Amino acid sequence: MTVRPVTRILAYATAIVCSVFFLYPYWWMLLGAFRSTEAVLTSPLRLWPESWNLDAFREIAMIGGKPLWLYAINSVVITSLSTVIAVAVTAIGAYALVRKPKLPGFAFLRYGFLTTIMYPYMLLVIPVYIVMFKIGLLGTYAGIILFLALGPVQFFLFEQFFRSIPKEVIEAAIVDGASEVQALTRIVMPMAAPIVATVGIITFLLNWAQWFPVLVVSRSPDTYTLPVALLNLNGELGVNFQGIMGLAAITTIPVTIVFLLSQRRVMQGMAEGAVKG
Template structure:
């Protein structure tokens, strides 16, 4: 845009000041967490503001090797397994479901499925988890990985992103395939899925980030800490009396770092995807 008002120098300096100041305030908790993970608790007590650790000592990660009677490595593996499998399952199930609902919106029963899903995502999530406990009990899935993974599979953002994408596929593309004699299965696997590769990658990335952060359903469905993930372990460690402050910060680092790095690696995809998924909702 051609504008004859030259940005005022003072205003510009002010804008940078606000932007930099706010950004640093938003990032400071990460820095404090990281520094505190490397400082003995008594040192933090005497100087909470020290901007870097006295020494770079990784000792704490072996000190928190067992939390609540379970190996730290178990929580790490649980986090990886539960997040990966629920993401894979969620992407496949949601993509197929959204595709069918978009292609045949008037098929008997389909609008019921859609409304059922929309009502579910309106229900206060934390209060949904409570009756889910009863359902898991009735299905015999309480305390199982299967129960946790199945529950985490569906999410609103994922569904809206796929629905939005499939709606934008021009009818002509599909009709051309029909005229060429392709079956619905062939249309899906040879026409639609190749087109859907980028959106699938976006949805998978976002689902992974969201499911990694999950804690309440995992805590409720679990029968023992053996199926806890990192956030759940962190929460139970934080609730203990006489907290090991340094250990809590080290565990918070372990919980945060993988997804923070993954996000920075795919930031454009994640931010654009989340904005697009929300705008549909």
Template sequence: MTNTLQKNTKKESKVKGIAGRKENHTLTYIVLVIFTLIYILPILWMTISSFKSGTELFSYPPKLLPSRFTLENYIDAWNRGDFSLYFKNTTIVAVSATLLTVVINTMAGYAFAKYKFKGSTVIFMFFLATMMLPLEVLMIPIFQVIRTFKMYNNFWGLIIPCAATPAGVFLVRQYFLTIPNELMESARIDGASETRIFMKLMIPLAKPIMSVLAIFSFLWRWNDYMWPLVVIRDTQKYTVQLALANFSGQYAVDWGSLLAMSVLTMIPVLVIFLLFQKQFMKGMIAGAVKG
């Protein structure tokens, strides 16, 4: 009789524990959904409003859905704003800078993680310390370097200065620390050179963190406004962020065209993230495992 009561008590406690976990999960999902809606609603409102006519944009009370979907804002902004040129400029800068960033940061992070040389720790600490300096502090000296090397008012002035980022080197180093050194030792015993070890062994293993770097770098370059504003003077070399600022005049703002082009500028970012999202998650998780 006592054993039966004990078994029933254990079953009841298990059932209560499962029910409690389900309640906790349900509460967590509700909170996540609420925060998701908070972040998505402004983007959803902007996207839908880009298909509204000029009169409906300022109608009161405001309506979520337009009475008639129209592409006038997109056509007008694309033709009048010459956005095909700005998209081409931004694509050249973002893609070139991303490729260069991935190459340099991967090599630097690999060196700091797998090679021990005199002063490596001190150099790495000083390198990380630059993360505490905002761009506004470094802007003037970097601009002087840009002028000295004749990179002012051209794309190289946007691509070169931020090719090596402390955050990128740190992420790559943390990721390579999770890879056992025994793999390199085995390759050396088999007669592989250091270059071959890096290219044939380490690069394939580092694809997740390289995807993380690619996404972060592309997002940064595509959405950057401050540095192109400083470096670029010629309107024919403007990026999309500088072009969007032109829709805000001194006395009026072309809201329809501004909303339409803002929606279009989000599309490349979404495409890049969807292409690399699996590798992105793997790289973020693995890079945070070992310090």
């Protein structure tokens, strides 16, 4: 079936209009970082700043008595480590569930992950706080990283992919003398490299934006990330649009770049995880 040129032009025109519609708020945020609060309030729809005012970035150099670079380092370290742990743990768990689905408790574990997807973070405040306090991880980097490493969506992506791998491939490796661990690390994981990359990217993007778990587990600004600093800035400065937009730009630009560079991989991996199995 051929697509008529007129239909194609209309489709592209519609896509461009929709893109502009969705990109305008982000552009407005970037401009707000260089415009004064008075200018934003008097001319909110202006598409170009009156002047490139950098006062906002000087104001947010210190937030809550802590330098901005500390929040940035916390974001990179916490997000990276939680992503690595989430990918490793969910891959191992999904492989075990696919290989031994009848082991006691495995079915309950799977439904537990499904429940976690539907369970809002807000209802986890008290349980998580009590658990972190009991095991001595409240207010620590380890507590935040472990909380963010919980990945139910990632678990199901791995599970669906592992179900698509023929059992004969794994059984042949075991017959040749490989253990389950060796079959996973030397046979399955190399085959799952595309889904590993997809899950890693998705986890990084999700964890970078998380602020609620960090706020619950943290005890001081020393362990805050950029999204939590943005929330704190909003409370301190009230309607200082310039400062808020400046920090919002710093917080969102890194993950925006990561997503733009990897969006094809993310969409492909999500489609494979949804269709296979």
